[in-house]
């Protein structure tokens with residue numbers, strides 16, 4: 081296969097993640113032709129540490145995680161995009177498993193499933209449990225509407241062909257980008273698959289998702 085047909089940009093979205101951004105950059109490097117950190121105007125040393133570790137660093141437009149995804153996709157130089165969080169929740173060693181689904185043409189987008197791979201977060205406290213149940217409900221509604229059999233539409237760890245991402249013309253600028261990607265792919269006839277991947281607890285810093293304040297956003301996004 082030619083270099084162009086299977087080269088990978090790993091996009092790490094990060095806001096105030098100095099606790100471990102350098103380690104994540106190092107961990108994804110073996111699986112990346114390019115490592116791009118999209119920074120959300122961090123007030124800590126995230127940008128500096130990411131660049132020192134060898135990543136290219138750009139800024140998002142300040143609108144949120146979804147806007148960061150779109151900025152990363154626009155800027156990526158390779159034709160396969162892997163999105164991974166910067167808080168140590170995801171398993172970088174699973175990147176080849178994700179990419180393989182695209183290079184073998186089994187999928188146009190592949191999502192890492194916590195339902196298949198397990199999670200250290202789901203049952204740890206009431207907030208996490210509510211997030212799991214809410215995520216399950218959103219997954220069910222998407223499956224019913226699109227006759228799909230997915231298990232985890234909200235996990236940020238995923239891979240997608242760059243041209244497919246750009247064709248989706250995504251509107252979401254926040255955490256609702258994850259299921260908007262799935263909905264648009266299914267609606268446009270792209271193949272979406274999942275692979276098992278374990279989720280760890282956030283290893284440092286603080287969550288950027290105020291679950292209750294933004295809960296309505298996740299359900300509105302189901303409407304289009």
Ligand SMILES: Nc1nc2c(ncn2[C@@H]2O[C@H](COP(=O)(O)OP(=O)(O)OP(=O)(O)O)[C@@H](O)[C@H]2O)c(=O)[nH]1
Nearest residue numbers: 093094095118119120144145148165166282287288
């Ligand atoms: N560039 C950018 N990154 C963001 C923004 N908001 C969140 N992120 C990153 O998106 C990833 C997911 O955010 P988290 O705060 O971990 O959200 P979460 O996984 O739902 O919450 P936890 O379970 O507490 O980890 C992290 O790497 C964040 O740093 C943003 O506005 N811009």
Ligand SMILES: [Mg+2]
Nearest residue numbers: 165167169282
């Ligand atoms: Mg997280």
